[in-house]
Amino acid sequence: MLAVDVKNIKKTFISKQDTVEAVKDVSFHVKQGEIFGLLGPNGAGKSTTILMLTTLLSITEGSASILGIDVATKDKEVREKIGVALQDTGIDNLLTGHELFFTTCRLWGYSKKDSEVRTNELLELVGLTEAADRRVKTYSGGMKRRLDLGLSLVHSPEILFLDEPTTGLDPGSRRVLWDEIKRLRNNGVTVILTTQYLEEADELADRIAIIDEGLVVAEGTSDELKASIGGDVITFAFNHNDDLKNAKNILTNSVQEKNELRITVEDGASRIPGYLKDLSNQGVEVSSVSANKPTLDDVFLEVTGYRLEGSESSQQAKQKSKR
Amino acid sequence: MKSKRSFLVQLQILTKRMTLRVVRRPLAELPNLIISAFFLFVYDGALGGVFGGNASGTPFDFANGNFVNFILPVSIVSASLSGAASGIYLVEDIESGVFKRYQSMPISRWAIILAPMNVGAFRVLLQAGLILLIGKFIGADPAVGNVGFLIVLSIAFIWGMGFAGYSVAAGVKSGSSQGAQAATFLFFPAIFLAPTFVPREALKGWLETAAAYNPTTYVIEGMRSVMVQGWEPDVLFRGYLSACLFAAITLTFAVISARKATEKA
Known part of the structure; x- marks a missing residue:
């Protein structure tokens, strides 16, 4: 079964002022256990595509399924399967890292005892154990991204969506996050990430789709594309x-x-x-x-x-x- | 092990998280509390001498000799405005992207919306309760006994939830904290186009008319009835009815706005 199967999806925003076709025609599929990169500049339609696949935006036309579950009609089931770290998903700066993990664990259905165990596991996983009791507003950009990644992993999702996970990070922090994403892939998690960094797509993605002006203009492995x-x-x-x-x-x-x-x-x-x-x-x-x-x-x-x-x-x- | 969370458990978890946010910003709670206490002290200090015990036997004796009893409802109505913080809390979550994070999880949209309103309700009870305590400390003594404090607090709670609904609707609709803050502008007409300092019978002309159409008038009169006059079921009923109608209208408005906000674009 494919992890993600996207067929000719479109997204049109209609407002009083104008009509914008943010995604004109995007199709691709992602196999289980691979890292799939959506590469393109700002405004290409990458984030809109991710928002549709994560059930946060409706699909204007076309269809998409996650592990065989239709995104448009079974959004609650889809949300059970996916982890999401969007470019603009927020982190509550007034809470500590520990409190954020604990609250998220509880919301995902863990008991208080299991939430404590899972919180400590995830803090360890993303290297934030020492900063666990500090309020998030004192974290660096890299720490916040790692926290964000950790929060998307609370329920051990089979598929992880990362929207520009390293944008704005220094090279060191970027490398740490890359290693973590690779480790997740090696543990069987399917990762769909968007990026505007060629180096990132080349380094991380098993397969890449290049998106430009709402269309997939090329798709394949890095070597296939180069060839x-x-x-x-x-x-x-x-x-x-x-x-x-x-x-x-x-x-x-x-x-x-x-x-x-x-x-x-x-x-x-x-x-x-x-x-x-x-x-x-x-x-x-x-x-x-x-x-x-x-x-x-x-x-x-x-x-x-x-x-x-x-x-x-x-x-x-x-x-x-x-x- | 994971298990499905019921709506109420989700609401409780999100309310706890929102409460933590409020506790972490204690200074944000002070302005409204200080203004409400300020009203109580200043109005009692300025007018208590005229309309309080010294007015006994005069036409100005509408406070039955205890002006604190008469003016306390005004401060309570002011304190209940703290319910408007609900909209601000919610919009902060929308602006910061926390709202979107919760939307991407399989949890109830209504739990996300109601959590800040829960905290707003708690805030109203806390602030109104503190003002009542201050009032008691400086001489408030309800004509119906201490149960009068509970009645005043319950009306304040319903009234405060009305403000909460208004601020949530305004905040969600505008998508900005400024929009939610705009709810506080209701404060001035609500408080001052009402029998704030004297009974309604003493108001004249346009102010008398405005007060008749202002639901705050009936809320204040309902509270005053138990504080000053004793049991007056019809006045008390009008007080509860006004508060309930205001809350019902604004909460409906909030629900409609929130439903639109959580729908997929």
């Missing part, structure tokens, strides 16, 4: 705009990014001399050239036409450079 664009990526850099402009006319199938042109070809290293000769014959001066295997970054550029640069600059990155 899908084939060959090597040759990058030409230029010091002068005129050279860049002329080179673009010569390398007609290249993609421009800032002062660079990228071209994807088979056996890139052997093709470089020929390209350089063509450019040189037209008086184009190349400042540097390199050939590399494609990265997830290249895949993203290939399928969306722009580069994903991370949360803070994704909007600027969305200046599509056409071939």
